[in-house]
Amino acid sequence: MLRTAVGGLFYWSFLALSATLGICFMTVPQLPLLLISPRLFRNTVDAFVSYYLMFVVATMELLYGIKFVISGDKIESIPGADNLIVMNHRTRLDWMFFWCCLYRHSFKSIYNLKISLKSTLRHLLGLGWATQFSAFIFMERSFDKDKHILRNMLHYYRRVRKDINLLFFVEGTDKTQTTTQRSHAFADKNNLPRYDYVLHPRVTGFSHTMQLMSQGNLDSLYDVTVAYKHTIPQSELAILKGQFPQEVHFHVKRHKKEQLPVEDEALQDYCKELWKEKEEQLREFYTGDKRTLYSWGDQHSVECSQLRRFWLVLCIIFWISATVLSVYLILTNSLVFYYVLASCLGMAIVSRYGLDTILAKL
Template sequence: MDRIMDESMLKKWQMVRKWGGGILFTMSLFFSALLGFVVLSPVYIIGFALRLQCGQWIYDTIISTWFAFAVGAYEVIYGVRIVIQGDVRAMSKDKCSLIVMNHRTRLDWLFYFAVQARYSSLRRFKISLKNELRHIPGAGWAMQAAKFLFLKRRWSVDRDKIVDYLSTFASYGMSPQLLLFPEGTDFQQVSRQRSRQYAEQNELSDYSHVLHPRTLGFTSVVGYMKEYNKLDQIIDVTVAYPENVLQTETALITGDIPRVIVFIINCFDIDTVPTENEARLAQWLEHRWRLKEETLKEFYVYKDYSGENGLTAEQNLEIERDTKLYLVAALVFWAGLCLSCVCLLLLSHVFRVCVLWGLLICLLVSSFVGFDTLFNSLAVFPDM
């Protein structure tokens, strides 16, 4: 009887720890983004107001440390294991890249920060997202200012948005590394059924692990990035969750964070991709998705965690050491910032008033202007 009670108490304690950890993780991401954006806003707003050419660089550097903070939270604190396979040798902090990935969960982008932190640039990293996400307090405002690509999924509207978006980076003289989900939505029962119907209507193979990609947006983005940003490469990423899947943002609260996440990387120099012909480029993407389906079928059978990525053991060890130092530094910085803000909110009436006014101003700017539009209007572009 005592043994049964002990097991029951242990399960309850494990459940409390799991939920407690999930709530702590979620709240730390939310409040660090919210308070960080408001409290640090004078730094980058002054940079733009003074018409400094480095204004956007200052902001992108600040937000890249928050990306590293998120990675540090789930890797260092929660012990999530990131396995990166394929060949990462062509990835670079300086190259202009279009990253295409299967959209297994709504949080794939969050976990992909870990790859960028190791082999590419968190400062140059941009994501294509649903337009509704731009107004999330804190995180949405930060993504606006970071110039993430928000799409409404109506080509008549999105086409001009994409052109303006990529041409702006050309004006800054910046080479973005843009993450695009060609499937358009995450892999769930409803989207799986729609993909099956699409396959039947077009006499295509039915997929079990991915959705059929939408090629129009992909081919257009490739063309515009070649025109405006001197696109260097396309990075094809396959993500797999071999142990458990965290499907939505709200599921973070339960603390059921994936223990292992596998990224399989394939890099293609832009000269090796048929970009001059849209039909052939669309076929190229569809072929990559067929290979992606086969890769995932095999992976979920054998669950290979070897992590071979084209680098030597010594090179990987050095990268992991440098990355961990960077992640710990980001954790310390953002934890210290949040703790300082909490103390000031409790102790200082002036600080509370300033934060409330800051929140109100941010809400109004996000709703009626947009931080991306505001900062573009203040920016000074270098001579090209």
């Protein structure tokens, strides 16, 4: 029943509702910390958001039965160090499924997660507000604008001494029929091979991001490949129709900073080579006999331990209970109702400017 249009509607509705109420009751009261202790604000908000991401992981794995196959290197969050994570962008939802990959590696990895997203996503009710509180990086898809946004946010993380795992989509957009045709046109114009399973990467943005992070505490570059077995949910609408994936595969390859080039042109060539390998890996996955990504390269597969599943169960119990209790208080207590209304109106107004932008300027 959950893998139907009714189940899809319930999925998005409950995620939006729980995120909105979580912000109102657990995050908005922390805003005074922005002036008192910006670093404490960052740590407490990121802890709250991490537990919410675990709840999303729990719903996907335990309630909707999505199987995740994780292989390759472990994403390590070393104190005082940052990581850059690049991944092919097969669907609009890759970043959400990736939370399941990070959770298997460590809670610290998901706690330090920051994502570069399209700027329009900051306005989504509840979920968009949560990403703003998390200080995700919202891009305008213009390098002249985005290089300043990226620099300001990286400076903000350093000011509050926040270690990050930055998920950066080098392709700039998800793979659709339209974007594939654009990628083919780019390849033909620049005498490059056409790719069927990835889009040609935007190497200028990759090189700039690598150089900025290398000026700080960059430890490693993680190259992640994502693939879907059977159903491929292209967008939020697919989930709304109940088209949940049966299996999502991730393969992780670690590149230590010492192994990476430094110069701009060399970094761009390095990125092109990563995507060439990714195209071959995905071609083998989708057309070959072996239907797992870890049959290509490292054979290590990461399973979800019983302890981690236990914590996922606790997350489901907590968030469902907290959401039901919050709704009850809103319906029965006028003070709570007006508080939530004021909080939502305030966030709607702040979203026009971007809480992430405000944070970067503090």
